[in-house]
Amino acid sequence: MTAKEPRTGAASSLGTGLRIINTVLERETSGRTGFNVARLADELGIDRSKASRMTQELCDRGFLERREDSTLRVGPEFFSLSQGLHQGVLARSRPVLRRLAIRYGASARLSVRDGVLVRLLRRESAAEQWQAPAGLITPCWCTGAGRALLLDHGETELADLLADYELIGVGGPNAAHSAQELVAANDHDRPTGMVAAHGEFEHGTTEYAVPVRDGHARIVAALALLGRQPGLEPDEDAIRADLTAAASELERFLDAGRRTWTGSP
Numbered sequence: 001m002t003a004k005e006p007r008t009g010a011a012s013s014l015g016t017g018l019r020i021i022n023t024v025l026e027r028e029t030s031g032r033t034g035f036n037v038a039r040l041a042d043e044l045g046i047d048r049s050k051a052s053r054m055t056q057e058l059c060d061r062g063f064l065e066r067r068e069d070s071t072l073r074v075g076p077e078f079f080s081l082s083q084g085l086h087q088g089v090l091a092r093s094r095p096v097l098r099r100l101a102i103r104y105g106a107s108a109r110l111s112v113r114d115g116v117l118v119r120l121l122r123r124e125s126a127a128e129q130w131q132a133p134a135g136l137i138t139p140c141w142c143t144g145a146g147r148a149l150l151l152d153h154g155e156t157e158l159a160d161l162l163a164d165y166e167l168i169g170v171g172g173p174n175a176a177h178s179a180q181e182l183v184a185a186n187d188h189d190r191p192t193g194m195v196a197a198h199g200e201f202e203h204g205t206t207e208y209a210v211p212v213r214d215g216h217a218r219i220v221a222a223l224a225l226l227g228r229q230p231g232l233e234p235d236e237d238a239i240r241a242d243l244t245a246a247a248s249e250l251e252r253f254l255d256a257g258r259r260t261w262t263g264s265p
Contacts, residue, residue, distance in 0.1 A: 034071030097124035106227030142171030144197035144207030
């Protein structure tokens with residue numbers, strides 16, 4: 001998927017940019033020596049000149065940094081969104097996510113949005129297949145968490161957000177291919193309060209997600225449960241109830257933290 005000089009300043013090819021960042025992140029969290037540009041290009045199977053150009057764009061934006069030995073690591077901008085949530089909320093989310101993951105044998109995740117990107121802040125997984133590093137980024141229009149983060153956006157807002165991106169070629173078989181399709185999907189799910197994304201990011205995978213709101217009713221995060229569709233779909237009503245209750249629990253903690261910081265009653 002290519003972007004047409006995106007206003008957000010993301011790399012010119014969003015799909016490849018996401019792969020680059022996630023590959024650097026996985027290498028860094030593994031504890032092994034980081035990739036330089038040449039080794040990164042070889043790992044991803046892309047042209048070295050393209051890798052050089054795109055990593056420079058990502059470094060310019062602050063998503064990546066170059067060490068003195070020329071290896072790459074994630075940059076300060078990559079984790080900046082987590083500062084928008086009270087750090088206690090991230091800590092409090094762990095038992096909430098773990099309960100969901102164990103009950104449904106899936107991956108429970110807390111994510112935030114940065115433009116067209118969705119960043120995973122914390123996850124608890126009941127099975128090895130659903131492991132994912134904190135910081136993983138995905139597109140907003142073809143994931144349950146991404147759509148939940150956009151539930152308050154109207155058609156004009158979504159069209160403006162996605163104007164610089166070609167949606168075709170990213171995501172699974174049921175991914176939205178236009179802002180209009182994304183609007184229709186969210187209009188369908190909004191009355192239930194939960195996004196049901198079946199095969200939108202990859203074939204056979206379902207992601208249920210609900211928004212987490214601050215004290216001003218603004219969506220600040222998304223709480224999601226991800227797993228195989230046949231395993232989750234029969235429990236959809238129970239998942240909706242549990243995700244909604246879990247989001248309310250985090251919202252109460254978030255609001256209590258806000259009152260503590262501001263001295264509000």
